[in-house]
Amino acid sequence: MKKAKLFGSLTLLSGVALTLAACGSSSSNSNSASDVNKLKSSTPEKATKKGGTVTRAIETDTPFTGIFSDELSTSATDSEVSAPADESLFGTDDNFQFNNKGAATIKLDNKAKTATIEIKKGVKWSDGKQVTAKDYEYSYEIIGNKDTKSQRYTSSLANLVGFEEYHEGKAKTISGFEMPDGENGRKVVLHFKEMKPGMKFSGNGYFWESAAPYHYLKDVPFKKLESSDQIRKNPIFFGPYKVSKVVRGQSVTFVPNKYYWRGTPKLDKITFSVITPNSATQAIKSNKFDIAGVINSQWTNVKSAKNVNFVASVPLSYGYLGFKVGKWDAKAGKNVMNPNAKMSNKALRQAIAYGMNIAPVAKRYTHGLSFQVPTLIPKQFGDYYDSSIKPYTQNLKKANKLLDDAGYKKKGKWRVQPNGKPLTIHLAAMTGSSIQEPIIQNYIQQWKKLGLNVKLTGGRLIEFNSFYDKVENDSKDVDMFLGAWSLSSEPSPNDLYSEKAPFNFSRFVTKKNTELLQEMDSTKAFNTDYRVKKFHEWQQYMKDEAFVVPTTNAYSVVAVNNKLTGYSTKPSKSNGNGFPNWFYIGYAK
């Protein structure tokens, strides 16, 4: 499930994407950017041999909870440590669109409003039992039944006919979940209330993408599922490896799943161990681990490491500067924009964006590992990304003119509002790595050059929990905020920016925006060209209105033992959960 990765990733992002991550070494060397550009998205292809063990370091300060279930897990680390065993039902191409190369095939029928899913014959759980239609249904039951305390139930999933009734306890079964060949068959027909253009993408959220072993879990009461040994100690999956041992919070050991449907995996044993991020660089340089993530701020120390290949990928995420222009109306369940809010003036927002030196700062502090993103749709979405859009680059002259024309006159040191009242802008920003503070202070200095009095909310950077507490609740102390999003692999921005989206933290609502967002997810948008066109229009519109200004994203780099091959970050080579499929990984001959 894409969702598994996304769930906790905001926490992660507050530390990674948002913080730009690097050590503020003054010897910023001009080669470093090109070093980064040379990084490949997979290890060199070589013939592999059988056998060997691989150790993988997981760098985190919080031990993994070890809930080995896509339906129940809530942490990103949990899905990371289950990657060799866990596999999603569907395969995708490199743009996250379903193809039929995964464990199951999928066929969407827009007229009949159904998805027909067939699990391939020979796709077996690691105890040798075929994955069945009932296993897929059981995922829905775990998510829908309130006793499991699963956090996965969403109104998008309730697009499946009868799922809401099941969730509310009004129905014993899910009426829209049809099993034409019975529970032990391999065929499933999902009946939807409505079809969405995004359904051809993995991570769309309208249907679930993994299965749960019904025969193995059926005797565990739903209330006890999340703490049961079947989930915590001896979980079973249908991926290439199976869990052989879990040391709670510390390590997981895997051995090959001899029933794996693609064939026999190459490695004899895989061990994932948790280490503190402080040790990450040493773990790589000493070759203690075969695979270890690079902490971006330690890059200059790590890049000289021997016997490793660095594999880089760009995560689906971005940092952004958002402007508060309204409030969330909890009763009506929608955002209400206030046209008279302090930040509702477009010229002011644009001027603030033109005041920022995003690209040079990212380059200066992160050795090229962070870079400016031009639009709110990441490049990885292929055609949906509008490559013609130029990002906001620093232009103080233009910014000053915008402010002058809009009536923000200078009175002494600072500019005042057009109505003559003093203008103080409160910026909320999260604590992060050591470079977070200098970067924010730099922006404040740039804005000062424009005569804009920007003050940090609370006078300093705010801890993650408090930050989102203030931003979510539209605190009066926040006029603009530096946040970050990790995205689903379905490109639609509706969940983040529509009128009814609680996550539209800017609270902007305009007719044009609502129109564009509705159009890109309308039935008309089943036509890809039309959908792409609407995506481009929306990106242009958002760039111009500058309610949300995208700032940076950062490479995610992994160091891999140079004797290993087959490690790839491409979506087509993933396990469907955003991690490499371990079936392809082995030692070179």
Add this chain to the structure above:
Amino acid sequence: MWKTVLRRILIMIPQLIILSMLVFILAKMMPGDPFSGMINPNSDPKTIARLKQEYGLNDPAWVQYTRWLGNLLHGDLGQSYIQKVPVASLIWDRAVNTFWLSLLTVILTYAIAIPLGISAGRHQDQWQDQSIQVFNYITFAVPAFVFFILGLWLFGFTLGWFPISGSVSGDVNPGTFAYYWSRLYHMLLPAILTALITTTGTVQYLRTGIVDNKVEDYVRTARSKGVPEKVVFNKHILRNSLLPIAAFFGNTITGLLSGSMVVEMVFSYPGMGKLFLDSISQRDYTTLTALILIFGILTLIGNLLSDIIMSIVDPRIRVK
């Protein structure tokens, strides 16, 4: 004396209730809750709101407190919001890890500190004393985390003598000899490093005690009686010099369970200290309150134990 002990234990009850209230209020005052890290377009705010309601996070603080207290009296510490297992089992896991690590550390600390202290006191101002003083200055001045990271870098990564993280290796089975060896092997480096830098206090107390006692009247009396120097030292001087160390012994015993945050962070050693930090940053209220309560109880019992030990080893002090 037993009356006194009983009275002290009875006084602990209101102390603990006040402590638990404070803990509860402070925990609730922190911004955010166990779900605040979960906000995401793929999570339904309605689902989160429903779960908050089910977990009782929306109830007024006093309702939550009385419910918590009620469960506590039934021996139920609750379920961890983050780890999704009973808090008691979570803490038990960590407490066992911390206990063995601390025990090893304490043994090593005394094994290093007592001989050093004795030697320094006995050879006051001679070269032995001076080199021990230098050692003391260094271990006192170096911040713990710097010392640990350096040790980890040198002995864990560069020389590769010790494992670098965790409490046990992933491929041994509980109950076997290899398992216990792996446990011990993982504890050695953190224990030795901690022992090395925590000796300062003990060495100094012991040294000062010996230096002071050497010139006491009873020592002079013993010597003039013709008692052999060895006996004078071991029986008279040393015993009296150990008193200040005995005064802390109660807290040392209970401290075995509270663990050290710094060493556990650096070595990713899953113990009580690390659990405490994690439960703060993740707003795992149930675990957090249970831990603080346990730490509180341990401190109170530690003080009591210290008093009892003092009254046993030093007949001059009697608890009244």
